Amino acid sequence: MLPMNLTQMKKMMKQMGINVEEINATEVVIRTPSEELIFKNPSVTKVSGRGMEVFQVIGNYEVVKKVSEEDVKLIMEQANVDEETARKALIEANGDLAEALMRLQK
Numbered sequence: 624m625l626p627m628n629l630t631q632m633k634k635m636m637k638q639m640g641i642n643v644e645e646i647n648a649t650e651v652v653i654r655t656p657s658e659e660l661i662f663k664n665p666s667v668t669k670v671s672g673r674g675m676e677v678f679q680v681i682g683n684y685e686v687v688k689k690v691s692e693e694d695v696k697l698i699m700e701q702a703n704v705d706e707e708t709a710r711k712a713l714i715e716a717n718g719d720l721a722e723a724l725m726r727l728q729k
Contacts, residue, residue: 641672651680657718659687688714702727 627635636643646667653660665682690713698709701724708727716722 636672639672641670644669644671646678651682653680657689659689661685661687688717690714690718694718694720698723698727 633643646669648665648667649663651662651665651667653662662680662682662684665680665684667681668679670677670679690710694713695706695709697720698704698713699706702709702712704712704727709723712723712727713720716726
């Protein structure tokens with residue numbers, strides 16, 4: 624197959640009913656049950672055609688572990704620390720309550 628330039632490729636995709644659109648995004652957050660993936664200043668492309676839409680996200684991201692509010696409150700009470708300190712300890716301990724408490728009591 625011969626190499627195509629970008630203009631030719633876009634024209635061919637349009638003929639096939641495929642539309643490509645760049646999205647001007649400043650942040651994309653993907654939430655899972657245990658963590659969030661946060662993309663800052665990503666490159667986002669929306670490809671649509673035949674009743675479907677696909678989004679492509681490219682860029683560097685940060686993983687933020689989730690912890691339950693109940694666990695944060697428990698650590699705050701047991702270790703006598705503020706919310707930020709309790710949350711940080713739980714994240715560093717991968718949600719393990721006993722390990723978070725041990726870290727704060729050292």
